[in-house]
Amino acid sequence: MTLELTDVTLTYPDGDTRLTALDNVTVTVPKGSLTAVVGPSGSGKSSLLAVAATLITPDSGTVTIDGTATAGLGRAELAELRRRRIGIVFQQPNLLPSLTAAEQLQVMSHITGRPRTDARELLAAVDLADHAHRRPHQLSGGQRQRVAIARALVNAPTVLLVDEPTSALDHARGTAILDLLTRLTHERGTATVLVTHDHTHLAHADQIVEVHDGRLTSACVQPPDRQVQHGRERDPQPIGE
16 A cells, blocks of 8 residues: 555644544555545545645644655655655646746756656656647646646656646546546556546546545445446445445
């Protein structure tokens, strides 16, 4: 297993009390699989992603990344873990406007301390080999998101965390992004967590986790074949059935 959250609880100050963002959440994301996290706004999806990214330390519970437990690690050690093993794709691509697509990746390679990354190889992996010299204003919204995905892969992460990557895209471009993430997850063997509000894309997931009020209310795994029957995808099966 590459990513495990076990009995994770996270609270925030709220006046004289504390607001529970995550309540005893346990999620396991195997290597080479994509887990979709769904739920209404404010349900705890973003908090779950932040804890998995080691950006926030939970009140209790354990986070294990590629066999390394994060409990007790200092800020510098957590930063090093993120640089070496975690890739993050934010809701907005946040590309530097003056840099080309290839330069966006080269800068990230420098920041992470990795050997100089073959930007063209990564851009080819996201179907942008012919756009290496284009700047963000010369790219479509879907292409900018593809650059952001390639940037998240610079450090060859074992864990890939993706926050609402299709929120600013139309359905066709959103589907293309999800197809890409699914392919890269399987090809590169990452444990991928996708936070999404769009249930139309759930057929891409190997596992679906639903969160309400900070609690894991349901989880299911997709059938291994996910064959289309009678014009639609087979329904996912609840875990344990």
